Amino acid sequence: MMLPALAGANMIYGLGMIELGMTLDFAQLVVDNEIAKMVRKVVGGICVTDETLAVDVIRKVGAGGHFLMEEHTFKHMKTVQSQSQLFDRTPRENWSDNGSKDIVTRAREQVRYILEHHKPEHLPAPVAQQLREIIEAAEQEWEIHKPKTRQRRRNL
Amino acid sequence: MNILSMAMAGGTAPVTLAGTLVTHNAEVLSGIVLSQLTNKGTPNVYGSSTTIMDLRSASATIGCPELGMLSADVCKLAGSVL
Numbered sequence: 313m314m315l316p317a318l319a320g321a322n323m324i325y326g327l328g329m330i331e332l333g334m335t336l337d338f339a340q341l342v343v344d345n346e347i348a349k350m351v352r353k354v355v356g357g358i359c360v361t362d363e364t365l366a367v368d369v370i371r372k373v374g375a376g377g378h379f380l381m382e383e384h385t386f387k388h389m390k391t392v393q394s395q396s397q398l399f400d401r402t403p404r405e406n407w408s409d410n411g412s413k414d415i416v417t418r419a420r421e422q423v424r425y426i427l428e429h430h431k432p433e434h435l436p437a438p439v440a441q442q443l444r445e446i447i448e449a450a451e452q453e454w455e456i457h458k459p460k461t462r463q464r465r466r467n468l
Numbered sequence: 469m470n471i472l473s474m475a476m477a478g479g480t481a482p483v484t485l486a487g488t489l490v491t492h493n494a495e496v497l498s499g500i501v502l503s504q505l506t507n508k509g510t511p512n513v514y515g516s517s518t519t520i521m522d523l524r525s526a527s528a529t530i531g532c533p534e535l536g537m538l539s540a541d542v543c544k545l546a547g548s549v550l
Contacts, residue, residue, distance in 0.1 A: 350533040358485045358537060366487030370494075378480055385483045389523045392484055393477075394532050401525045401532075 313344075313351045324348075339419035342426075346398045353394045364388075398422060471499035472515030476528050477538075479521035485538060492518045492538075493545050500549075514546035 313324050327348060328341025369384045379385045398418055400407050473495040475481035477488040500512050519535040521528050
């Protein structure tokens with residue numbers, strides 16, 4: 313993802329695809345989502361203004377000080393720092409105390425959570441109805457017979 | 469001698485990346501000056517382990533995108549010194 317993004321691509325696809333794109337894997341999809349977030353962060357670049365250069369703050373803190381208590385830090389920390397839901401940034405002890413879960417396990421847990429809790433906003437009923445009618449009219453026109461769908465569900 | 473600074477954005481440097489690069493550059497350049505004052509002509513490496521300090525987990529994260537971004541900028545800064 314990173315190389316085409318840096319070259320200026322404005323659409324990158326393939327997230328969640330495995331086995332030459334013949335299979336879409338939900339766990340792979342949430343992992344790729346994390347990678348995409350990082351790529352977008354990089355492509356966003358570094359904002360350079362008087363406020364972000366923070367020379368006054370640096371002067372105030374001085375050599376040997378720290379920035380943890382600075383208003384400037386508090387003001388920007390929630391927006392400028394990247395975050396990861398899936399990759400564990402805590403020290404190893406925290407990771408092992410929480411069950412030493414590898415990335416696949418964490419990804420599958422996140423998928424299950426999303427499938428159980430995500431409530432997509434439905435299209436308004438008249439819009440859905442109209443779309444259905446358009447599709448059915450087209451199917452009739454082109455004599456398309458609906459295949460019996462055979463769903464393959466992986467055990468997550 | 470490798471003059472290596474590890475500015476941690478939000479901890480030992482401003483949380484904004486531009487400000488982090490200000491402190492990083494100042495630290496390395498002053499290190500180079502000190503090195504040259506001590507032994508003129510010593511070969512120096514403009515080094516970096518600069519990254520962010522994730523203020524939620526209080527750890528200096530190495531796998532974050534900011535590390536790559538900062539390293540790329542540090543590379544440019546080093547080039548401008550030479």
